[in-house]
Amino acid sequence: MAYGTRLMVWGERACFTRPEMKVERVSYDVITPSAARGILEAIHWKPAIRWVIDRIQVLKPIRFESIRRNEVGSKISARNVSSAMNAGTTAGLVNYVDDPKERQQRAATVLRDVAYVIEAHFEITEKAGADDSEGKHLDIFNRRARKGQYFHAPCMGVREFPANFRLFEEGEPEPDVSLVGERDLGWMLHDFDFKNGCEPRFFRACMRDGLIEVPPFVSEEVKA
Amino acid sequence: MILSALNNYYQRLMARQVDGVAPFGYSQEKISFVLLLSKKGELVDVWKILDTTGKRPEARLLCVPQPEKRTSGVKSNFLWDKTSYALGVSSTSKRASEEHLAFKLLHKEALSDVKDPSVVAFLKFLDAWNPADYEKYDRLTRFGDELMDSNVVFRVDGEFCYLHESSVAQKIITQRHREEEQDSKSLCLVTGEEDSIARLHPVVKGVNGAQSSGANIVSFNRENPAFSSYGKVQGDNAPVSINAAFGYTTALNHLLRKGSRQRLQLGNTSVVFWAESSSTANAEAAEGLFSGLLDPSATDDSEADKLRSALEVVAKGRPMRELDPELEDDTRVCVLGLAPNASRLSVRFWESGSLHSFVERLAQHYRDLELQPLPWKREPSVGWLLLQTIPPHERFDNNKNIKKNAHEKVKPNLTGEMIRAVLTGGRYPQSLLANLIMRMRADGDISPLRVALCKAVLVRDARIANKLKEKEIPMSLDIENVEPGYLLGRLFAVLENAQEKALGGSVNSTIRDRYYGSASATPAIVFPVLVRNAQHHLSRLRKDNRGAAKNLAKQINEIVDKLPSFPKSLRIEAQGRFAIGYYHQNKARYVGQESSIEEGVEL
Numbered sequence: 042m043a044y045g046t047r048l049m050v051w052g053e054r055a056c057f058t059r060p061e062m063k064v065e066r067v068s069y070d071v072i073t074p075s076a077a078r079g080i081l082e083a084i085h086w087k088p089a090i091r092w093v094i095d096r097i098q099v100l101k102p103i104r105f106e107s108i109r110r111n112e113v114g115s116k117i118s119a120r121n122v123s124s125a126m127n128a129g130t131t132a133g134l135v136n137y138v139d140d141p142k143e144r145q146q147r148a149a150t151v152l153r154d155v156a157y158v159i160e161a162h163f164e165i166t167e168k169a170g171a172d173d174s175e176g177k178h179l180d181i182f183n184r185r186a187r188k189g190q191y192f193h194a195p196c197m198g199v200r201e202f203p204a205n206f207r208l209f210e211e212g213e214p215e216p217d218v219s220l221v222g223e224r225d226l227g228w229m230l231h232d233f234d235f236k237n238g239c240e241p242r243f244f245r246a247c248m249r250d251g252l253i254e255v256p257p258f259v260s261e262e263v264k265a
Numbered sequence: 266m267i268l269s270a271l272n273n274y275y276q277r278l279m280a281r282q283v284d285g286v287a288p289f290g291y292s293q294e295k296i297s298f299v300l301l302l303s304k305k306g307e308l309v310d311v312w313k314i315l316d317t318t319g320k321r322p323e324a325r326l327l328c329v330p331q332p333e334k335r336t337s338g339v340k341s342n343f344l345w346d347k348t349s350y351a352l353g354v355s356s357t358s359k360r361a362s363e364e365h366l367a368f369k370l371l372h373k374e375a376l377s378d379v380k381d382p383s384v385v386a387f388l389k390f391l392d393a394w395n396p397a398d399y400e401k402y403d404r405l406t407r408f409g410d411e412l413m414d415s416n417v418v419f420r421v422d423g424e425f426c427y428l429h430e431s432s433v434a435q436k437i438i439t440q441r442h443r444e445e446e447q448d449s450k451s452l453c454l455v456t457g458e459e460d461s462i463a464r465l466h467p468v469v470k471g472v473n474g475a476q477s478s479g480a481n482i483v484s485f486n487r488e489n490p491a492f493s494s495y496g497k498v499q500g501d502n503a504p505v506s507i508n509a510a511f512g513y514t515t516a517l518n519h520l521l522r523k524g525s526r527q528r529l530q531l532g533n534t535s536v537v538f539w540a541e542s543s544s545t546a547n548a549e550a551a552e553g554l555f556s557g558l559l560d561p562s563a564t565d566d567s568e569a570d571k572l573r574s575a576l577e578v579v580a581k582g583r584p585m586r587e588l589d590p591e592l593e594d595d596t597r598v599c600v601l602g603l604a605p606n607a608s609r610l611s612v613r614f615w616e617s618g619s620l621h622s623f624v625e626r627l628a629q630h631y632r633d634l635e636l637q638p639l640p641w642k643r644e645p646s647v648g649w650l651l652l653q654t655i656p657p658h659e660r661f662d663n664n665k666n667i668k669k670n671a672h673e674k675v676k677p678n679l680t681g682e683m684i685r686a687v688l689t690g691g692r693y694p695q696s697l698l699a700n701l702i703m704r705m706r707a708d709g710d711i712s713p714l715r716v717a718l719c720k721a722v723l724v725r726d727a728r729i730a731n732k733l734k735e736k737e738i739p740m741s742l743d744i745e746n747v748e749p750g751y752l753l754g755r756l757f758a759v760l761e762n763a764q765e766k767a768l769g770g771s772v773n774s775t776i777r778d779r780y781y782g783s784a785s786a787t788p789a790i791v792f793p794v795l796v797r798n799a800q801h802h803l804s805r806l807r808k809d810n811r812g813a814a815k816n817l818a819k820q821i822n823e824i825v826d827k828l829p830s831f832p833k834s835l836r837i838e839a840q841g842r843f844a845i846g847y848y849h850q851n852k853a854r855y856v857g858q859e860s861s862i863e864e865g866v867e868l
Contacts, residue, residue, distance in 0.1 A: 060503035061268060061454065061483045064492045065611030070266075104691065107613050107681050116490045145491070148604065148611035227266045228454045239495035241504070243454050264452040264459075 045095065046179065047209040048186060050080055051156035054106070055197030055204075056149060060230060060241065066149040068198065070103050071248065074255045075232040076198050077159045080206065083195035085182040089169035093258070096160040099251040102219040104153040111138050114145035155197065158214040183208060216251030224248045231255070231263050240265050267615050268455045268483075268505065268513045270599050274539050275516035281545055285326060286519050289511055290442050292331045292467070293518070295324035296345065297415040298408070303422050304382060306389025311404045311412070319524075327418065329429055330438050331511075334465050335478075341368040343375070343438065344429035345418045352405075353396030356413040365396060375441065381433040383421035390419075445507070453506035455513070460506030464499045467514040471521030472535045475605035482517075482603075482610045483510070527552055529560050531648050532672050532680035534602045534613045540620065541597040550591035551620045555598055558627045559687075561644045569643040576628040576644075585621065594621035600688055602681060613681040616688045626690040633721035637741035638852060640713030647684055651675045653715050654700045656708050676700070692729055698722045702840045706782030716848040719841040726838075738842070742849040747827050750839030753788050754846025756824045757781070760799050762854065763817045766810070767802035785843040789831040796821070 050072075057069040057076050074094040081092045113136040125134045136143055165175060185191070186208040195204040226246035234240040242265045244256050256262040278286045287293050301310040315322040333340035339360065341350050346368060349355035353365030369391050376384050399405055405412060419428040428434060450459045468479025485493045485502045493502045520527050520537040529536040538559075540551035557572045571588075578588050585592040598620050602613035631644050652660050652667070655674045662668050682694035701715050701722075720738050727738075739746075746752070761777050776795060784791040799821065806814040835843060 060494075061505060062612060063494075063503070064484055064486075065482075065606060065609050067267070067612045067615070104689075105614065105685065107611075107678065107685075109611075109678065112491075114489060114491050118490075146606060148606060148613070150612050150614065227269055228452075228457050233495065239497070243452055243457070245457060264457070 045160060045162040046182060046186070048081065048084075048159045048161070048206055049100075049156065049209040049214070050077075050159060050195070050197075050204045050206045051100075052197040052202055052204045054151050054153060054202045055155045056151040056202060057198040065147060066151070068105070068150060068152050069229055070152075070226050071099050071246070071253065072097060072155070072157050072159075072197070073230050075230060077157070077161065078232065080159065080195040080204055081161055081182075083191045083193050084206070085178070085185050086192070087173075087178065089166055089173040090163040090178050091166050092161055092163045094159060094161045094255045096255060097253045098158040098160070098214045098216060099220055099248065099253070100156040100158065100214055100216050101154055102217045105150050106153045107148060107150045109146060109148045112145050112147050113138050113140075113143045115143060151202070152197075158209050220248070220251035222250070226253075232258055234258075234265060237265075266617075267601060267612065268509065270541075270617065271513035271516045271601075272455055272509050273541070274599075275512035275519075277541070277543070278516060278519065283519075285522070287328050287331075287515055289508065290331055290438055291328050292515070293326045293522075294329050294332060294345070295416060296327040296329065296418050297324040298412055298417045299427065300351070300417050300419050301422060302386050302390050302419060304386050306386045306393060308390065308394075308402060308404070309422060311402075311408065313408065313411075324415065327427070329418065331467065334468065339364050339367045341371045343371065343441070344434060345416060347414050347416050348412060349414060351417050352394065352399065354399045354413065356410060358414070362396060375437060379433060379437070381431070383424055383428060383431060384433060386421050387419055387428055442507075451504050453504060453509050455505050455509035458506070460508060462500050462504045463507045463510035466500075466505070466510040469514055469517050469521065469603075469610060471518065471523070472603050472605050472610055473530055474533050475610060476608050480605060480608050480610045482612070484609055526556060529556070529648075530672065531602070531684060532651060532675045533677050534604050534680050534684070536600065536602045536684065538598060538600040541599065542593065544591075546591045547593050547596055550589055551593070551596045551598060554585075554589075554592060555620065555623060558624060558644075560646045560648065566643075572644070575624060576631060579621065579624045580628050580632075585624065592620070594619060596620040598623050602684060604677065604681070614685045614688070616685070623688065626688060629690055630687045630721070633724050634717045635740050636713060636717050636720065636848070636852075640717065645714060645717075647687055648672060650714065650718060651680055651683060653712065653718060654679065654697070654704060656704065657710055686725075693718075693722045693725055698841050699837055702785070702837060702844070705844060706785065709778055709781055711777075711781070711844060711847060713848065716844050719844050723838060723841050723845075738845060742853040744823075746846075748839070748842055749788075749828060749832050750835050750842030751846035752824050752828050753784070753792065753831075753835070754843035754848075755850040756792070756821065756828075757784050757795070757843070758847045758850035759817060759820045759824065760795050762851075763799050763802045763806065763821075766813055766817065767806040785835060785840045787834050789833045792831045796825070 055068065055072070056066055057071070057073045058066045059069055074097070077094045077097060078092045086092070115136060117134060117136060121134060125131050138144055163175070163178065165173060186206065189207075195206060196202055197204045224247070226248055228243045229246040231242045231244045234242055242258065242263050244263045246253055275286070279288065285293055297313060297315065299312040299314055300308060301312065303309045314325045316325045329345045330343040332342050341364070345351070347355075349358040349361040350364045350368040353361050355361040355364075358364060372388065372391060376388055379385070420426075421428060424431065429438075445461075451462055452458070453460045453462070466481055466483045468481060470477075470479040472480060483503060483505065485499050517537070519525075520539060521535065525537075527538055529538075536559075538552065538555055540548040540555070542548040542551065554572075554575060557568060558575070561569060561572055575585065575588055578585060584594050586594070596619065597617060599617040601615050603610045604613045634645070652671055652675065654676070655671065659674050660667060660671050676696075679694055679696060679700065683697065685691065686693045698719060701719055705711055705715055724738050742755075743751075757777075761775060764772065764776055776798075780791050780795060784795065803814050803818055806817070
């Protein structure tokens with residue numbers, strides 16, 4: 042825990058989509074390690090470091106809500122993007138939700154009113170230069186988090202649900218009383234193995250009094 | 266969690282050998298006809314096998330090899346199919362010959378090495394059969410259109426079972442499944458075991474409003490990169506083993522089957538529930554109680570009494586075993602709400618918890634609704650409550666029967682949020698109160714159920730927000746309550762009473778018909794006029810019935826005294842209290858004389 046940090050994040054809504062239900066989205070009960078990593082990376086990330094999530098403390102009761110929205114049913118293809126780059130204009134490079142051919146009505150069962158404390162540290166990668174040190178990056182992260190700075194807006198699983206954050210520097214987080222006890226959350230996405238064909242890896246998430254211990258990415262408990 | 270709970274349920278169903286639950290590789294399908302073949306492969310006879318236990322004869326459910334997933338392509342099922350495939354005749358399909366060819370090819374390929382006499386007879390039949398022969402067989406034509414496009418199975422003369430049930434066929438079916446499994450295995454996120462991953466999942470049938478051919482919970486449209494991630498195709502997006510995919514869909518299809526007692530239709534949401542218990546009796550008792558509590562209107566009076574005693578037992582904190590030895594407090598109950606979206610299914614809500622906690626929450630729900638005198642004989646079902654949010658003319662037809670499509674008029678989102686609130690004990694949807702008030706203003710129907718719902722929303726909100734200083738809304742008239750909304754509601758009821766007493770019951774449009782909406786929303790504009798008019802009513806009444814007039818005047822004065830002034834407008838919650846006050850005051854008129862005696866009546 043020498044280089045660890047704790048970040049409190051909260052938001053009005055959140056959607057940590059279950060992979061098996063991502064067309065009509067259904068959220069996991071709590072934030073996934075990969076979503077937590079995304080929030081940390083939004084605040085500070087460089088190729089020299091790799092974030093590792095150690096623990097997640099859930100603070101608020103787990104509540105769901107379902108919504109139904111019109112969304113676009115396709116992505117803009119990479120080929121169209123590159124041809125637009127060649128042509129030097131973004132004309133036509135757009136998807137409209139009003140377009141009946143593009144429109145897809147999708148339902149989502151999302152979380153309401155969430156708050157977590159993410160406990161994490163980072164490792165130095167092989168891309169680190171001579172002047173990269175753990176202390177330096179930790180200082181940068183803490184300073185940025187304290188000031189509320191970020192590279193891109195951190196979000197709760199999907200872009201539509203922004204995440205508020207603050208550095209959690211002292212004291213112990215107080216989970217809601219409804220979280221007391223042990224709860225099996227089933228197999229949960231840990232993260233993707235980006236070096237290995239973006240293979241998803243899963244772990245058996247278990248919540249004790251709101252605390253989820255996240256096993257290391259390369260370990261017995263995490264399976265691909 | 267949803268899929269693993271369903272998969273576990275399937276394992277238990279299999280262990281209990283429940284009727285109508287197909288083993289792996291099989292599926293329950295509607296079959297109407299049997300083609301009987303001779304040993305030489307000639308079509309000897311055709312039997313109609315219909316299930317006549319219901320009101321209308323229906324196709325029988327038979328356990329047949331799992332059907333192929335057909336959307337637009339031609340894919341044949343194994344050893345059974347509809348007539349366009351099995352015989353090449355159809356009244357709808359334009360490519361029947363193509364489909365029949367696929368049927369032939371599949372079986373020739375799969376069965377060519379088999380020496381079993383009945384399989385040989387079946388192959389002989391396929392070789393010799395020409396779709397044009399159909400007209401020649403009066404055994405076939407006598408059924409006319411009924412046979413067309415229905416599913417058929419085969420049976421060889423002298424055998425005791427259908428062709429697909431014979432031991433040879435079973436061996437081939439298992440073998441075919443093994444071939445489908447890939448060599449590379451990966452983690453199944455339902456079971457957590459290394460297993461072959463399903464490319465596509467079997468369909469779920471029986472969700473109201475979804476495509477009749479079935480819909481999917483887990484689906485990834487191949488051409489649609491918006492539904493997949495990291496360039497993964499189909500099942501790779503969410504690795505679920507073939508076994509688990511089969512298990513959860515079969516369990517779900519079982520729950521959704523026709524005549525299932527574990528399903529309930531609420532608006533466009535199909536709700537299924539099941540209890541997790543190793544003992545069949547425990548599970549059935551739990552499911553029965555849960556179903557009765559969630560949808561009491563479907564039960565008879567003795568049943569209603571039983572449910573009420575269950576609610577009482579739980580409210581007193583006693584174990585439910587006292588009620589029925591088979592009821593275990595900690596049996597886990599799972600509730601899943603599915604809503605259709607064309608070929609996809611979306612999860613509206615998912616809740617699981619102990620039976621005891623669910624009964625407690627339902628008891629709380631009914632307590633929150635309670636009004637005195639109790640306006641219902643049986644606890645109102647959630648579906649019935651939701652119908653209160655639509656206008657009466659959309660609810661009933663001319664004969665005062667509930668319209669068939671009435672449930673579809675309820676806002677779909679409201680349904681989901683409402684049942685979620687009931688099951689979790691959380692807040693009722695905020696739109697419910699707004700919706701009810703809007704409806705009461707629009708159609709002037711201040712029905713007891715609507716008022717009860719208003720009260721439930723407000724009571725629960727106050728409890729959850731833990732506003733101890735705010736008075737909880739009681740079940741019957743509360744003369745101590747000084748909230749402006751409540752007082753104004755009461756005042757409005759008294760003014761209406763004065764009008765009725767003075768002018769009789771035959772007034773064309775009463776003040777309620779005319780002013781209810783504006784009185785509850787903008788009291789300062791309406792009430793001065795109403796109170797002034799009431800003086801006319803009272804002076805009229807004084808001539809006939811001095812006592813009544815005096816009493817009414819006293820009631821008006823009492824209420825107005827408690828009001829500092831008429832507020833310009835009332836917020837939505839206060840409008841809810843207005844409805845409750847109005848209802849309480851009105852009801853107090855009819856209930857015994859207790860409340861009036863307290864107020865010193867000279868009747």
